[in-house]
Every structure is written in C-alpha cells, then in structure tokens.
Amino acid sequence: MRIPIAAGNWKMNKTVAEASAYAEALLQELDTPGVEVIICPPFTSLYALSQKFAGSSVKLGAQNMHWELKGAFTGEISGSMLLELGCEYVILGHSERRHIFRETAEEVGKKVETALKLGLRPILCVGETLEERERGETEAILAYQLEKGIEGITTFPNVESIVIAYEPVWAIGTGKAATPQDAQEAIAFVRGKLSEQFGSEKAQQIRILYGGSVSPENVGQFVNQEDIDGTLVGGASLDAGKFLDIIKETARISGGI
Numbered sequence: 327m328r329i330p331i332a333a334g335n336w337k338m339n340k341t342v343a344e345a346s347a348y349a350e351a352l353l354q355e356l357d358t359p360g361v362e363v364i365i366c367p368p369f370t371s372l373y374a375l376s377q378k379f380a381g382s383s384v385k386l387g388a389q390n391m392h393w394e395l396k397g398a399f400t401g402e403i404s405g406s407m408l409l410e411l412g413c414e415y416v417i418l419g420h421s422e423r424r425h426i427f428r429e430t431a432e433e434v435g436k437k438v439e440t441a442l443k444l445g446l447r448p449i450l451c452v453g454e455t456l457e458e459r460e461r462g463e464t465e466a467i468l469a470y471q472l473e474k475g476i477e478g479i480t481t482f483p484n485v486e487s488i489v490i491a492y493e494p495v496w497a498i499g500t501g502k503a504a505t506p507q508d509a510q511e512a513i514a515f516v517r518g519k520l521s522e523q524f525g526s527e528k529a530q531q532i533r534i535l536y537g538g539s540v541s542p543e544n545v546g547q548f549v550n551q552e553d554i555d556g557t558l559v560g561g562a563s564l565d566a567g568k569f570l571d572i573i574k575e576t577a578r579i580s581g582g583i
C-alpha cells in the first residue's frame with residue numbers, strides 16, 4: 327500500500343518568522359493520519375521548522391543539495407547538513423533548477439545517488455516543457471530525465487524510498503494544471519520505466535506525485551487516479567489553510583489509508 331503524500335514546496339518564500347507562524351497554524355489543525363505531510367521550506371527555515379515539527383507527523387524536506395559531501399563549493403549545502411537539520415526528504419531536479427540554474431540530468435543523477443546513500447529520500451522531479459509536449463516528446467523527455475536521475479542507484483537496496491514527482495513545466499505556477507487523465511498517463515509511463523529498472527515489485531512501492539497548479543479544488547481528481555500517489559504543491563502550499571484543505575481532500579479521496 328502506497329501512503330499518499332501532500333508535499334509543499336515553498337520555493338524562495340517565507341522568512342523564519344513567517345515559517346514558524348505557518349507551522350503553528352498547520353499543527354493546530356492537522357489531523358489526517360492517512361497522509362504523509364512534507365514541508366520543503368528554504369534552507370534558512372529548516373532548523374526552526376525541525377524544532378516546530380518535532381514530535382509531530384510532519385516531515386521536513388529541502389529543495390536542493392550538492393552531490394559532494396563537503397569541500398570548496400561556495401553557496402552550496404550538503405546532504406549530511408540537511409540530515410543534521412532534521413530533513414528526511416530533498417527535492418532534486420526541480421524544473422526551476424534545471425531551466426533557470428541550468429542543472430543537467432547527469433548532475434541531478436549524482437545528487438540522487440548521494441542523497442540515497444546518506445539515507446535522505448529524494449523527491450526526483452521530471453517533466454516536459456510545452457514545446458516538448460507539442461512536439462510529441464513527452465515520453466522521451468520523461469524517460470531521459472528518469473534514466474539519468476536513477477542511473478546511480480539501480481543496485482541500491484533502498485530504491486523504494488525514492489519519490490518521483492511528475493511536474494509538467496507548463497503547468498507550474500500557471501494556474502493551468504494538467505488534466506487528471508494526462509497526468510495519470512505520464513505517471514503510469516514513469517511507473518513502467520521504474521518497473522523496467524527495478525522490477526515490478528519495487529516499482530509498485532515507489533510513490534509518484536503530480537505537481538503543477540494543484541489547488542484544494544483540483545487535488546481530489548489527481549489523487550483519485552490509479553498511479554498518482556499525492557501531490558507536490560507550490561503556490562497553494564504557502565497558505566496554511568489552503569494546504570490543510572489539500573491534505574484533508576487527499577485523505578478523503580484516498581480513504582484515509
């Protein structure tokens with residue numbers, strides 16, 4: 327049984343004070359044992375939130391890390407630093423990192439390998455641009471990003487602890503979400519690729535999320551799909567009330583497993 331996830335990617339938003347106030351509001355209302363809730367704030371709020379979430383069911387994730395463990399990499403953060411701050415997850419290969427900061431699929435793969443080696447659970451993001459979709463290249467792009475992303479971990483015993491997020495670039499921050507059918511189709515394709523790499527038993531255990539303009543109103547349609555195991559939420563996760571509605575709807579649709 328794959329436990330559904332509601333993950334909030336705050337991107338470059340919220341000061342420590344704002345993050346702390348949000349955490350208090352979230353914890354006051356949170357009562358959904360069937361859903362794994364993950365908050366991914368900026369690095370600067372990780373410590374404060376690890377204190378706030380201690381003893382609760384809310385998990386902490388970072389939004390990026392370097393593939394090396396330490397060294398002369400000005401401005402970078404290592405996986406062991408994230409573990410020390412209480413992170414269980416780390417988002418890797420988000421399309422904003424790939425497109426704005428020119429991260430390559432190979433670099434993302436190195437990060438995934440290091441994260442898993444350290445016992446951090448990667449949330450590996452994959453997704454096509456609008457031009458790629460219109461050219462009919464969606465599956466080729468997903469296959470390429472996935473193949474490079476998991477290249478270094480194919481023999482790892484804990485591959486099932488990875489999470490994949492399908493985030494079509496054209497749906498991110500646009501208010502124009504994919505249709506549940508398109509998302510299901512892409513995610514079923516990803517699960518098929520995971521099955522080729524890891525075998526069907528492992529592939530059936532790996533959670534695959536949808537991300538891109540998820541809201542309290544549309545989340546149910548995604549979580550209702552056979553292969554979609556939750557959502558990675560940007561804008562709507564910045565408001566504790568909206569994110570709580572997303573968590574509740576996820577629990578309701580997935581039967582509070």
Ligand SMILES: O=C(CO)COP(=O)(O)O
Nearest residue numbers: 335498499538539560561
């Ligand atoms: O990029 C996203 C999550 O990682 C999605 O962002 P939005 O929910 O704002 O579209």
